[in-house]
Amino acid sequence: xxxxxxxxxxxxxxLAVAVEVFNERGYDxxxxxxxxxxxxISKSSIYHHVRGKEELLRLAISRALDGLFGIxxxxxxxxxxAIDRLEHVTRRTAEVLMEELPYVTLLLRVRGNTDTERxxxxxxxxxxxxxxxxxxxxxxxxxxxxxxxxxxATRLLFGMINSIVEWYRPQGGHGGHEDGDEVAEAVVRMAFxxxxxx
Numbered sequence: 001x002x003x004x005x006x007x008x009x010x011x012x013x014x015l016a017v018a019v020e021v022f023n024e025r026g027y028d029x030x031x032x033x034x035x036x037x038x039x040x041i042s043k044s045s046i047y048h049h050v051r052g053k054e055e056l057l058r059l060a061i062s063r064a065l066d067g068l069f070g071i072x073x074x075x076x077x078x079x080x081x082a083i084d085r086l087e088h089v090t091r092r093t094a095e096v097l098m099e100e101l102p103y104v105t106l107l108l109r110v111r112g113n114t115d116t117e118r119x120x121x122x123x124x125x126x127x128x129x130x131x132x133x134x135x136x137x138x139x140x141x142x143x144x145x146x147x148x149x150x151x152x153a154t155r156l157l158f159g160m161i162n163s164i165v166e167w168y169r170p171q172g173g174h175g176g177h178e179d180g181d182e183v184a185e186a187v188v189r190m191a192f193x194x195x196x197x198x
Contacts (some may be wrong), residue, residue, distance in 0.1 A: 009041055011049045015063075018056040019102045025140040026114060027057055027106075054116050061110065061120045064103040068127050082137035083144070087192055089131055098168055105165040117132040128158060129194050138195075145197055157191055 017039045019032050034055060036043045050056055074087040097104045107124065111118040132154040138144050139155055146155070164187075168178055 009045065010170070014041075014046065014049055015056060015059055016038055018053070019060045019106055022057065022060070023102055023109070025103055027053075027117070029112070054125065057106075057110075057114070058116045058119075060103050061107050061116065064100055064107040065120065065123050065127070067100050067104070068093065069123075071096060072127070072130055081122070081143060082134050082141055082187055085195065086131070086134040086138055087188055089134060090157065090161065090191060091184050091188045093131075094164060094187045095180060097161060097164050098170065098180040098183065101165065101170070108162055108165055128154070131158075143197055144195055148195060153195060160187060160191060 018030075018035055021034055021038045025034060027085070030053060031048065032043050035046060035053060035056070038045065039165050050059070071089055071092040071108070074088070074092065077092070107120060110120045111120050112121050132150070135154055135157075136149050139148070139150050146149070164183065168180075168183060171179060
């Protein structure tokens with residue numbers, strides 16, 4: 001039985017198990033023993049794929065960050081009025097968060113205790129700053145309500161999007177069974193009804 005599992009184990013399936021355990025126990029509270037038990041393979045089998053748990057953390061967080069930074073490269077994030085680009089980035093950020101839920105959840109929970117966590121936090125700040133720039137441009141274009149504080153709006157926008165990890169459960173999963181498209185659309189509607197001048 002164990003042999004069959006070992007034969008079918010892949011780096012991707014090992015990563016999925018590791019992310020689940022990190023999210024359950026916290027990264028600091030997870031040992032290689034915990035990962036080994038959850039994966040149903042020996043610690044030496046894990047070391048065959050990765051150098052240790054920090055490499056698993058970096059791989060998981062990279063997947064989340066690649067998804068987020070990929071949004072900024074999309075044509076609708078680069079072309080057109082800043083307010084429209086911001087709306088696109090907001091919708092896509094909510095979508096990527098739901099598509100990569102365990103990975104983004106882990107990204108949002110890092111605390112800066114390791115080199116990998118500090119790197120992840122710096123990358124997250126870089127993403128947030130690029131989105132904040134779009135908000136500033138939209139304000140400069142006159143497309144944001146004049147009574148909106150851009151710094152506060154940035155924090156509230158990210159707060160709303162990031163809170164999705166706490167309650168969203170995809171259809172077919174256990175819990176809320178929300179439709180991802182509906183959630184992304186609701187985020188955009190609620191945020192931009194309060195941000196746009198018209």
